[in-house]
Amino acid sequence: MNILGKRYILFGFSLLIIIPGLIIMFTRGIPLSIDFKGGSLLEVKFDAAQPAPGEILEVYDSSGIKDAQVQTSDTGSFIIRSEFMQNETRDAVLTALTDKFGKLEIVRFDSVGPSIGEQVTSRGTLAVIVSSLLVVLFIAWSFRGVQNAFRYGICAILAMIHDVAIIFAITAYGSLLFGWEIDALFLTALLTVIGFSMQDTIVVFDRIRENMSIYRRLDFETLVNHSIVQTLQRSINTQLMTVEFLLLALILFGGATLQEFASILLIGLMSGTYSSIFIAAPILVLWENREWEKWFKPKALAG
């Protein structure tokens, strides 16, 4: 099975998913949840009344809260997003809602100050960067017996960046189609995928490392291809396990927020396996062959 021979088709396939997603992300933007930009979210369920979203907005307006948005959920509750509310404001709104529509139950209420969100975003990015660097160093150290040990670490990180890009692209499509937004659960999904992607890539690289000491004469490309084929069964089985786990979670978890979480996880984990085989290892070969020197000389490639 020659997987590496089709590497440019595989790269193209990934880019086909990633680029439109990133274009949406940078032109239209993916809405951030209040976890990151600050604000408040109130989910309430009324015992008897089923008011129209407009009527709820009127209550917010008359309480002096700007930019409120109302969404209905499939369980019959109302999700109202607005600017950051102090506790006094929240109580005023709740009293006004009760006065107008009767008894209600708070399903959840989140209120996040604007400064918090900013710091979480910047520190979160920092944490991901620091852990990536440490992993590169660790892989380089662990592969120290192999030529160009640093390449393995960097390729693992490239595969991880690929998965992160896929997740953002998918979330961008989701935001366009289903109104997804980037929230704290998105962060959890992202972290899970990063961890999984690293593990997967290391398993493939480990096989390359092992084969290098067994087949000393084999050229690098054939050796990498052989290693991929050897680990393919394991990759598919592990993937089946985790994906099955999550598909079930996806079907069983009803709520809109968890569905988004499970979908992102599902696609991210598939991407993690895909990238370890079809991105990380091929880039390793591409690097070894210094293929970029031939990219702009199409005639030489034909020979």
Added chain:
Amino acid sequence: MLRNLTNRLLLIGLVLMLAIWVDTNENVQIPNPFKDDGSPLFQVDVKPRLGLDLQGGLQVLLEADIANDVKVSREEMETARNIVENRTNALGVSENVIQLAGERRIVGEFPGAEDTDAILDIIQQTGLLEFVDTGTYAPPEGSTLQTDFVPGSSTPQTPADGATVFHTIMTGKVLQGVNVSVTQTGEPAIDFVLNSEGAAIFGEHTSANTGKYLAIVLDKQVISAPIIESAITGGQGSISGNFTPETANALAVQLRYGSLPIPLKVVETRIIGPTLGEDSLQKSIVAGLVGFVIVALFMILYYRLPGLSAVLSILAYAAILYAVFKLIGVTLTLPGIAGIMLSTGSALDANILIFERLKEELRSGRSLRQAFDQAWKRAWPSIRDSNVAALITAVILFWFGSSFGATIVKGFSFTLAIGVIISLFSSLYITQSFLALLFNIVKPTNYERSIGI
């Protein structure tokens, strides 16, 4: 297959018995055989703890309300944390968790809290010092007293529930100065000076109640309860208790600055209704169970005997993981469940890696014994490296989560790290021992049927 198999199985059996003992109890203890009063030698409370997202409740993030460039000392934050903890515990809300998050934040979690306003109010008020008449009753230090003083109301209040309520003679308002001193016996004490109003009340009370107890209570918690030895009319007094120089100082600071050493403001509030929490918990359990059954079926059908040993080993993994969580008091949240899922995935992955090796070695013509030895040996480097990478990520994320009050990230990385460590024990040690045992019993000759080649 393995030379020391009996010992290994005994060890696994012992670990599993301990784990199941912890799993099935809410409180584990070992009685002390040398004392007949029933006092335990060892006792841990191992109630399962659910996060707010699984049982509903209130989470508040408090921040020091001073300019960003002014540094807040660790001690000040620690004192503020203690005060918030004492005050909210006095409300009778159980199992609150109050933790420092980074340099200037405090996270408070109140599972199952209904009256969130009361909690928020009491956190933000300044500390309340009371001098309470307890008559002939000597309240133990650290206990909580009900008093008839209610802030903002001038008339004493008597609650209807019949609990003993003590009379507050005066509050910390009448304090003019507070100092730490050393008594004649060399113990630290706190000297205080009262204003004229306080001096009058204090003089009158002490002369009428000589020989009775006077409790000094901060935020409804007894600091000390000295006996009134003689009438104190000069407006000066001294509190001695079981103080160390540090606690005496801390208390003096609390008395002087109205308790909270730094003002706190609420920067984040999250309320999760009880129905939403219960719903999420039930769905996670159902998803976990159904997922496990499918995985178990797949593993056994595809890998046969090795698959069976992996399923048993994953069960053992789950039992040990749950016991460890209960022992160290991990609060289980939805992101925490995601962390467990990922570590379960990596436990399965390790098993799959090993079994694929086993098949490979058998196909290349090795004997069962040789293949068995090689499978673990050859799979080890990749299992080691991938799990170390996962641990590195988990540690960095934990640091990020705990320094920021980002409890989601913290819960995820913590369960992931513990899960990864236990999964290594499960896939390397338990699976290997179980499989050796199965091979010893079955003595497989038909590899297609018993190993799935």
